[in-house]
Amino acid sequence: MKRERKPNRPAKARRLGTWQCLGLAGAGVLAALVLAWFWRGTSPHQPAASTGGSLPADPLPLVEPEAAVFPAYAGSAQCRDCHPAAYAAWTDSHHGLAERPFSMEREGEAFDPPRSFRHGHQTTDLRLWDGQPEVTTLGVGGVRASHRVAHVIGHDPLRQFLVPAEGGRLQVLEAAFDPRRREWFNVYGDEDRQPGEWGHWTGRGMNWNQMCASCHNTRLRKNYDAATDSYRTAMAELSVGCEACHGPMKAHVDWQRAHPDHKRGEPTLRRLTRDQVFDTCGSCHARRAELTGDFRPGEAFTDHYQLVTVDESATYYADGQVREENYEFAAFLGSRMHAAGVRCVDCHQPHSAKLILSGNALCLRCHSGGYPNSPVIDLATHTHHQPGSAGSECVNCHMPLTTYMQRHPRRDHGFTIPDPWLTMQHGVPNACNRCHTDREAAWALAAVEAWFGPRTNRPARLRAHWIAEARAGHDAARAALMGLLAGPDTPYWKASVTRLLGRWIDAPAVADAILGQVRHSHALVRAAVAHAVEPLVEAGHPAATEAINRLLGDPARQVRVAAAWVLRERVDTNSPAGRELLHALAFNADQPAGQLQLAAWQLARGDPNAALDHLQRGVQWDPYSAVLRHELAVVLSRLGRTREALEALQEAVRLEPDSAEYYFKLGLAWNELGDAPQTLSALESATRLDPRHHRAWYNLALARNAGGDVAGALEALRIAEALAPRDARIPYAVATILVRTGAIREAREALSRALAAQPDHVEARMLLRELPE
Numbered sequence: 001m002k003r004e005r006k007p008n009r010p011a012k013a014r015r016l017g018t019w020q021c022l023g024l025a026g027a028g029v030l031a032a033l034v035l036a037w038f039w040r041g042t043s044p045h046q047p048a049a050s051t052g053g054s055l056p057a058d059p060l061p062l063v064e065p066e067a068a069v070f071p072a073y074a075g076s077a078q079c080r081d082c083h084p085a086a087y088a089a090w091t092d093s094h095h096g097l098a099e100r101p102f103s104m105e106r107e108g109e110a111f112d113p114p115r116s117f118r119h120g121h122q123t124t125d126l127r128l129w130d131g132q133p134e135v136t137t138l139g140v141g142g143v144r145a146s147h148r149v150a151h152v153i154g155h156d157p158l159r160q161f162l163v164p165a166e167g168g169r170l171q172v173l174e175a176a177f178d179p180r181r182r183e184w185f186n187v188y189g190d191e192d193r194q195p196g197e198w199g200h201w202t203g204r205g206m207n208w209n210q211m212c213a214s215c216h217n218t219r220l221r222k223n224y225d226a227a228t229d230s231y232r233t234a235m236a237e238l239s240v241g242c243e244a245c246h247g248p249m250k251a252h253v254d255w256q257r258a259h260p261d262h263k264r265g266e267p268t269l270r271r272l273t274r275d276q277v278f279d280t281c282g283s284c285h286a287r288r289a290e291l292t293g294d295f296r297p298g299e300a301f302t303d304h305y306q307l308v309t310v311d312e313s314a315t316y317y318a319d320g321q322v323r324e325e326n327y328e329f330a331a332f333l334g335s336r337m338h339a340a341g342v343r344c345v346d347c348h349q350p351h352s353a354k355l356i357l358s359g360n361a362l363c364l365r366c367h368s369g370g371y372p373n374s375p376v377i378d379l380a381t382h383t384h385h386q387p388g389s390a391g392s393e394c395v396n397c398h399m400p401l402t403t404y405m406q407r408h409p410r411r412d413h414g415f416t417i418p419d420p421w422l423t424m425q426h427g428v429p430n431a432c433n434r435c436h437t438d439r440e441a442a443w444a445l446a447a448v449e450a451w452f453g454p455r456t457n458r459p460a461r462l463r464a465h466w467i468a469e470a471r472a473g474h475d476a477a478r479a480a481l482m483g484l485l486a487g488p489d490t491p492y493w494k495a496s497v498t499r500l501l502g503r504w505i506d507a508p509a510v511a512d513a514i515l516g517q518v519r520h521s522h523a524l525v526r527a528a529v530a531h532a533v534e535p536l537v538e539a540g541h542p543a544a545t546e547a548i549n550r551l552l553g554d555p556a557r558q559v560r561v562a563a564a565w566v567l568r569e570r571v572d573t574n575s576p577a578g579r580e581l582l583h584a585l586a587f588n589a590d591q592p593a594g595q596l597q598l599a600a601w602q603l604a605r606g607d608p609n610a611a612l613d614h615l616q617r618g619v620q621w622d623p624y625s626a627v628l629r630h631e632l633a634v635v636l637s638r639l640g641r642t643r644e645a646l647e648a649l650q651e652a653v654r655l656e657p658d659s660a661e662y663y664f665k666l667g668l669a670w671n672e673l674g675d676a677p678q679t680l681s682a683l684e685s686a687t688r689l690d691p692r693h694h695r696a697w698y699n700l701a702l703a704r705n706a707g708g709d710v711a712g713a714l715e716a717l718r719i720a721e722a723l724a725p726r727d728a729r730i731p732y733a734v735a736t737i738l739v740r741t742g743a744i745r746e747a748r749e750a751l752s753r754a755l756a757a758q759p760d761h762v763e764a765r766m767l768l769r770e771l772p773e
Contacts, residue, residue, distance in 0.1 A: 062583045063294050066221050066234060072248035073219060073236035079249070082256065087242075089351035095240035097155040099216040102133055107152055107159065110177040110184070117175075117184045120192025124175045126184060135161065135173055140202050142195045147173075153208075153216050156180070158407045160187070162208050167230035170208035174201040178407050187405040198592060198622040209233045210590055214293070215284035218244040222293055224590045231590075245280055245350075247297040272298055274343045281344045282307075286329035287315065291561055291584045302523035303557040309524070310334065310496040312471050317428045319464035320414045325404050331414035334492040340374065342366070363394040384451050390435060397431045419461055420445035426468035463493065470500040473692045478504045482513045491522030498525060502532035506726060511536060511544065518547045523556035530562035537566050552577040568604040592622040596631060608638045626656035633665065642672045660690030667699060679703050687716075694723035698730055705737055713737055721753075728758035735767060744771055 076096075080087040090096045100106075111134075114127035125136040133149040147163040150170060154160055159177045162170040176187050188199070199205040209231045214220045219236035236243065243249050251268040259266075272280070279301035282288075288305035295304040307330055310316045315324045320334045332338050347355060347362060355362055360379060364370075367377040377394075385391030397418055399411040422428035423441040432444035449456055463484055469477035477500075484497050498517060504510040514532050517525050530551050536544035551563035552571075557580055564571045564581035571578045585601055588594035595618035602610035615632040622628060633648035646669040652662045667682035680703050686696035701716035714737060721730045731753040738747035748771055754764040 062292065062579060063221075066223075069219065069221075069248075070234075070236045072250050073243050074248075074250040074253040075237055076241035076243070078253045079242045086351045089349065090242065093352045093354075094155060095244070095353060098240040099151055099153045099213075099238055101238075102149050102152055102161075104131075107133070107177075109182060110159070110179075115184065117186075119175075119186035119188075120190055122192065124184070124186075126175070133161070135163065135175060137173070137175060137201075138195060140195055153212060157409075158185075158187070158405060165202070167228070168209070168232055169230075170213075170233075171201055172206045172208055172212060174206065176405070176407075185406055189406055197624055204591055204621055207590075214290075216240065219248070219294075219296070222587070222590075224587075226586070226589050229590070240284075245277075245297055270298065274345075277345060278343045282329035282333075285327045287324075287326045288330075289584075290587060291557055291580070293587045300523075300556065302527075302559070306527070306558055306562075307333075307524065309492060309499075310467065311499045317464075318426055318468035318471065319416050319419065319422055319428050319460065321400070321416050321429065322402060322412045322414065325410075328410070328413040330492070331412055334490065334496075335413065335415040337415050338492075339490050340371075342371075360392075360394050384447075396435065400429070400431045400434050417458070417460060418444075418448070419456070419464070420448060421456070422461060422464055422468075425465065428464065428468070463489070467496070467500060470503070473503070475504075478507070478510065482510065485513055485517065491520065491525050494520065495522070495524040495528040498528035498532050502535075505532055505535050511541070515543055515547055518551065523554070523559050526551060526554060526556070526559045527562045530559060530566055534566045568601055592618040592625060592628060595621070596628060599631060599635065603635060603638070608635050611635050612639065624655060626652040626659065626662065629655065630662055630665065633669065637669070637672070642669065645669055646673060658689060660686045660693045660696060663689060664693060664696045664699070667696075667703070671703065676703065676707055680707065687719075691719075692723055694720045694727065694730070697723065698727075698733065701733065710737060710741060725753075726757045728754040728761045728764065730754075731757070732761065732764045732767075735764070739767070739771070747771060 076087070076090070108128075111126050111128045114125070116123055116125045122138050127134055127136075129146075134146050135149065136144060136146040139145045139147070149161045150164055151162040152159055153162065153172070154176075157178060157180055159179060161173045161175070161177075163173060165171045174187050174193065175184055177184055193200040195202050197203055197205075205211065209222055209224070213222065213233055213235070217235040217238055218241040221234050223232040223234060224230075225232070236248075252266070255266055255268050276298050279299070280297045282301045283295045283304065286301070286305065287308040289308075290305060292304045295301075301307070308315050308326065309330055310318070310320055315322075315326060316331070317323050320331060322331055332344075346366075349356055357365060364377065364379075366374045369376050379392060380387065383392045383394075383397070390396050395411055398415050399413065401409045401411055403409045418431040419428070420430045420432055420441040423430045423433065424445065430441065430444060432448070433439060433441055436444065462480075466477045466480040466484065470481055481497050481501050485494060485501065489497070494517065498514055501510055501514055505514065511533070514529055518529050520526055520529075530548060533541070533544040533547065537548050548563050548566050551559050552567070552575070554560050554563065560577040561581050561584055564575075564577040568581070571581065573579065573582055585594070585598055589598060595614045599611040599614035599618070602608070602614060612632075612635050615628060615635055618628045619625070619632060629648045629652035633645040633652065636642075636645035636648060646666070649662060649666045649669050653659070653666055656662060663682050663686035667679050667686060670678035670682055680700070683696055683700040683703055686693055687700055690696070697716045697720035701713040701720065704710075704716060705713035714734065717730055717734045717737075721727075721734070724730060731750040735747040735750035735754065738744075738750060748768065751764050751768045751771075754761050755768070758764075
């Protein structure tokens, strides 16, 4: 099963509501600071009327019936006679063995003789019973039970085993076999995962139908039925067959048989371009969200997937190095190699997937003058290491290894340049210290600066630096990122920069810069624009709204779906983009993250009760998700169920005690229930955990002021205003407090700042008129 260790929670979706702050109410000299919930659109105690946001009766209208699809596939065995060399290379490859029925010949040694192994506080037993493989381990409900193995996925360096479960499911055991060491191990090491966790082998995080099947088989249909929470999964061929990469070939086989003497001009064949081949590789070798569940070779990656790129998440380091598993595609897409025109088949044999050449010979195939415009590399002077040493191997510096699932080392395909300076500044790892573990980054930096001099301060370093600064919330990164957006960087990096700039979208210059990319030639960038401008569309920004409306008709489905999501409150569900969005939502409804997105959809369409149903289901499927608990609290508060909302937030804080945002919302919940000490405590925790959380500082100021701590309130507001100088509510709050203390001149100055940030701030203008000169 080709997947990384994921946290026991779904990927974080956009907030369902806007639990912004404790409110300011009143105007004039006697304006009062009032602690209250603040929601967008509807009162927290008055659910909006339903606007018909339910999914259509046929939630997957865009997929061609499998009865019409599968007959177009011939099966890999039909390729053997005409393509014996390619077939032989494929048969025992990782693709050919991606998934298969259990066989004693290949897997028998894993179960015979019987054995047991300990992992965490658990024991798993392996044996043959009546000639069939059997695994006894901790399962559903915390009960040890025996399970028969149905299929095997993977070959080398590890093999995982599938066991049947109710509802047409196959579940992937966390007990795996290492054929090199001939030993069993747990893919999660000593984590000791327990039944009930999303990532336990009995949970949805280890469900083959959703998590594994599409990439381990050929033209798979997941066939999830939401009404019964069950699957009828089917595929054209078990394992990654020839047609997984070449597309359906039944017509080709039939034509060849009918015309044995005609080898040229066959009408059924179409040759894929290099980029189409690359997209085909990416359909499995990418960390991405699925939009259709029905990719076919020759079609565009961006018509079927949303790619995970460098942004504010922990998937990548700021320079593009892989931090969590990404399956190679995105890292390579952001590399200089891809920008230079290199593609997968330039290094990998297409049928065996093995390297074309070994060691440095593969790199020097191009870097000795054999590829147009590629730098010529002299290994002795370039590596500064002895020939034959680990440091003289190109891949050890530019494709560092990370081991996944305890036994699977994979090379980073970002082809990054080791930079100890980024390690010292931002904690980005570098290949020098990955090898020289007994040395400090400062030692490595001194060495590379002595070798390469000013060349170490390359554009990639500066880009990584400013991305790291943006992730940390430093406003100084804004101008630098805008410069990168306007510069010559590749679409991958422009998309990443666009997403990161979204945090400053309320700044007119940033909005203009992002909207200027709406006609970019690459779908990744246009999709990033859609995500970034969402707050502007919500605020009724004319140019942003016009741009999103145009993107509803974009050539790439990824962009259309992103635009439809931004307009989810009002998008026409009968329009092409609306139907595509509903299709994607329905396709992913079998996971907690999918339920989270469905809840967001229903809430946007004015049906908080339906949203609540989805979130409760998501929590049932993943009870250890802090994200789901937080969003559940949002909807519960929207429905006026404040005490339940508080309990959900308390659980979110327990599950993720380092989240400032959850403490911030907890403070708002305590305030709603009238508990001033708990309100102060939670908001102070939020500001301690994230000193740059300006909304927490702002609300802490209101809570302090309500408790009579005027000096503390003003100090908190001073910090909040420094963090968010464009938020007019903050200086307005300062002014109302100062008026009460008699500091009229300082109050007028604060009101002037509020009006400079928001000229149409009615309350500030009214209060300013009422103040004496």
